[in-house]
Amino acid sequence: MHAVILDLLMPEMDGFEFLDKLRFDSTFKELPVLINTGMNLTQDDYQKLNDKYEKILNKSFVHPDVLLEELAALVKNEVRRNHIHEEAEADHVSVLLVEDNQFNQKLIEHLLSADGYRVSTVSNGEMALEMLEKEQFDIILMDMQMPVMDGYEATRRIKSSEKHKKIPVIALTAYAMKGDNEKCLAAGCDSYLSKPVKRTPSFL
Ligand code: MN
Numbered sequence: 001m002h003a004v005i006l007d008l009l010m011p012e013m014d015g016f017e018f019l020d021k022l023r024f025d026s027t028f029k030e031l032p033v034l035i036n037t038g039m040n041l042t043q044d045d046y047q048k049l050n051d052k053y054e055k056i057l058n059k060s061f062v063h064p065d066v067l068l069e070e071l072a073a074l075v076k077n078e079v080r081r082n083h084i085h086e087e088a089e090a091d092h093v094s095v096l097l098v099e100d101n102q103f104n105q106k107l108i109e110h111l112l113s114a115d116g117y118r119v120s121t122v123s124n125g126e127m128a129l130e131m132l133e134k135e136q137f138d139i140i141l142m143d144m145q146m147p148v149m150d151g152y153e154a155t156r157r158i159k160s161s162e163k164h165k166k167i168p169v170i171a172l173t174a175y176a177m178k179g180d181n182e183k184c185l186a187a188g189c190d191s192y193l194s195k196p197v198k199r200t201p202s203f204l
Pocket residue numbers: 050051099100101143144145146
């Protein structure tokens with residue numbers, strides 16, 4: 001089995017419950033899940049789904065390639081705008097990726113390193129703060145929903161640190177959660193990108 005296409009509204013066990021069970025099973029926890037729903041997802045629904053899926057298809061679906069391009073462009077723009085490297089080229093830019101979802105980690109690492117960025121990845125806010133003490137980064141891509149320390153708290157701490165506050169933080173927010181983007185900016189993020197920042201797996 002290579003992937004699951006999942007409806008959310010089903011009798012007996014719905015898609016939410018199925019996804020919870022799937023991700024708790026070590027055999028299937030990284031199996032790509034494509035949610036195919038006509039449902040208009042609420043903020044609560046997205047919270048329940050918290051990164052346990054690879055992609056959601058719905059009416060307002062934006063092609064993932066567009067998001068990938070936006071990500072690369074945004075990283076370059078942020079670095080330029082902040083004058084961290086006046087003549088910034090991708091191969092001089094080091095990115096700290098803070099993301100707990102392994103599928104997202106791999107995909108974003110792949111995308112950025114293919115474009116010549118240096119990428120270090122950690123999986124929660126606490127590890128990000130430790131990493132910042134050890135190495136220099138030009139930009140931080142920050143998932144918001146993570147265990148141990150979430151992206152909001154990590155961003156607040158980064159932005160209240162004299163040493164780190166100039167590093168641009170780009171929030172990775174759940175797709176279509178409008179209220180969340182404001183929350184990210186309030187926490188100190190410089191900008192945000194909507195997830196899924198994903199490409200269709202080649203076997204689909
Ligand atoms: Mn997450």
